[in-house]
Amino acid sequence: MTNQHYGQFCGLARAAEIVGQRWTLLILRDLSVGPRRYSELVAGLPGIPTNTLATRLKELEDEGIVARTAPSGTERSVVYRLTARGEELGPALDALSRWGAGGMREPRDGEIVTTSSITAALRVATGDGIVPADWDTTYNVRVGEVEVHLVMRDGTVVADPGLVEDPDLEITAGPGIRDLLAGTLSPQDALATGAVQIDGDPALFERFANALHVPYSPSLAI
Amino acid sequence: MTNQHYGQFCGLARAAEIVGQRWTLLILRDLSVGPRRYSELVAGLPGIPTNTLATRLKELEDEGIVARTAPSGTERSVVYRLTARGEELGPALDALSRWGAGGMREPRDGEIVTTSSITAALRVATGDGIVPADWDTTYNVRVGEVEVHLVMRDGTVVADPGLVEDPDLEITAGPGIRDLLAGTLSPQDALATGAVQIDGDPALFERFANALHVPYSPSLAI
DNA sequence: CTGGATCCTCAACGATACTG
DNA sequence: CAGTATCGTTGAGGATCCAG
Numbered sequence: 001m002t003n004q005h006y007g008q009f010c011g012l013a014r015a016a017e018i019v020g021q022r023w024t025l026l027i028l029r030d031l032s033v034g035p036r037r038y039s040e041l042v043a044g045l046p047g048i049p050t051n052t053l054a055t056r057l058k059e060l061e062d063e064g065i066v067a068r069t070a071p072s073g074t075e076r077s078v079v080y081r082l083t084a085r086g087e088e089l090g091p092a093l094d095a096l097s098r099w100g101a102g103g104m105r106e107p108r109d110g111e112i113v114t115t116s117s118i119t120a121a122l123r124v125a126t127g128d129g130i131v132p133a134d135w136d137t138t139y140n141v142r143v144g145e146v147e148v149h150l151v152m153r154d155g156t157v158v159a160d161p162g163l164v165e166d167p168d169l170e171i172t173a174g175p176g177i178r179d180l181l182a183g184t185l186s187p188q189d190a191l192a193t194g195a196v197q198i199d200g201d202p203a204l205f206e207r208f209a210n211a212l213h214v215p216y217s218p219s220l221a222i
Numbered sequence: 223m224t225n226q227h228y229g230q231f232c233g234l235a236r237a238a239e240i241v242g243q244r245w246t247l248l249i250l251r252d253l254s255v256g257p258r259r260y261s262e263l264v265a266g267l268p269g270i271p272t273n274t275l276a277t278r279l280k281e282l283e284d285e286g287i288v289a290r291t292a293p294s295g296t297e298r299s300v301v302y303r304l305t306a307r308g309e310e311l312g313p314a315l316d317a318l319s320r321w322g323a324g325g326m327r328e329p330r331d332g333e334i335v336t337t338s339s340i341t342a343a344l345r346v347a348t349g350d351g352i353v354p355a356d357w358d359t360t361y362n363v364r365v366g367e368v369e370v371h372l373v374m375r376d377g378t379v380v381a382d383p384g385l386v387e388d389p390d391l392e393i394t395a396g397p398g399i400r401d402l403l404a405g406t407l408s409p410q411d412a413l414a415t416g417a418v419q420i421d422g423d424p425a426l427f428e429r430f431a432n433a434l435h436v437p438y439s440p441s442l443a444i
Numbered sequence: 445c446t447g448g449a450t451c452c453t454c455a456a457c458g459a460t461a462c463t464g
Numbered sequence: 465c466a467g468t469a470t471c472g473t474t475g476a477g478g479a480t481c482c483a484g
Contacts (some may be wrong), residue, residue, distance in 0.1 A: 094317075
């Protein structure tokens with residue numbers, strides 16, 4: 001019930017008491033993409049025991065990191081969202097994501113992608129990539145069953161779940177899109193090998209590949 | 223033995239499989255300050271079971287994050303150090319430290335500081351603070367039993383365990399130094415209230431306070 | 445003395461069933 | 465839909481012991 005403490009007056013120790021709990025980082029990742037209902041969290045976190053999710057949500061609420069909105073009026077579902085304090089975890093989640101992604105080559109057996117994981121990954125990929133202010137492009141991205149869209153506008157890149165109508169480019173890929181983001185697979189080769197399929201202007205695909213970047217770890221160079 | 227996996231092809235999930243293990247973040251913090259022997263890690267992580275430490279070190283070694291140097295020749299102790307891949311975790315550890323420190327007010331009952339926690343905290347505090355290139359100042363800092371020194375030189379600030387001879391300023395404080403780093407306690411008040419004692423030029427203490435900064439969380443403003 | 449390994453206990457986690 | 469309840473399994477905590 002009560003979180004385990006490390007007994008040290010140290011920022012990292014305090015953070016570890018929270019994000020060191022099993023499943024907590026992934027719950028926070030899903031909520032960082034947007035508010036979620038309990039059942040959506042269950043669906044987006046395959047394998048999580050429902051009692052563990054309930055416990056974590058309660059702990060995060062007690063810590064002031066997650067806010068729970070009980071159903072009222074037209075809303076008839078409980079909704080969980082990050083508080084301001086929870087949003088402040090963003091840079092830490094991004095840094096961890098980048099580090100973990102640096103060690104990712106092929107998916108391990110049975111590993112899946114979820115809407116939230118792709119959305120979060122695309123957001124991280126835009127972290128340090130500012131695009132020209134005059135780009136105004138929307139992308140639909142499909143990775144397996146997952147559908148996400150991406151908007152470049154006013155010099156920013158924003159990723160969100162779901163598709164948009166009439167995107168400028170449709171991108172369909174598998175996990176091999178990882179190599180594209182790492183820069184080890186050129187946009188041309190991605191199309192030539194069939195690792196990625198597009199429907200639209202190939203020049204827009206190059207924009208996509210150039211604006212998004214999550215390199216492999218330099219220390220793990222093959 | 224084998225780490226628990228989340229079954230998601232996601233950077234954050236991969237990171238969580240490692241740093242989500244109990245004690246791992248604190249082990250990495252201590253090693254990020256410098257190479258450590260097994261017994262030094264035990265001493266710096268009060269409460270860690272020795273079998274847990276041994277298991278974690280083995281896991282981290284298997285992951286390529288920590289390297290173990292067996293005793294040889296004059297060296298007669300096993301030494302653990304971060305690998306290049308382990309060093310790459312630095313930004314993530316810093317971001318987590320900052321977030322956790324933002325929520326830290328008073329120490330909880332029985333919470334202690336360790337040499338590594340103070341050293342890491344001072345390093346994080348200098349993260350975005352570049353000091354003028356012509357400053358050349360050394361500080362000895364004592365917080366409780368813990369002794370650390372800090373060197374400002376060539377526009378950088380470096381913190382390390384232990385004391386130096388003939389520092390420009392000696393600083394002695396308790397946990398109240400946290401308020402100084404947060405900016406809620408002015409250097410003058412810190413001295414006036416006795417929260418911090420110095421031996422040396424008060425102007426150098428102002429330099430110290432101004433160069434180091436770990437704010438409280440804005441969303442937790444009282 | 446350092447660097448662990450072993451043993452036992454207990455709290456946390458995991459899987460599934462069930463309920464307001 | 466949003467959780468509890470129950471129960472089995474795993475990992476952490478704590479003490480002790482052992483080998484180089």
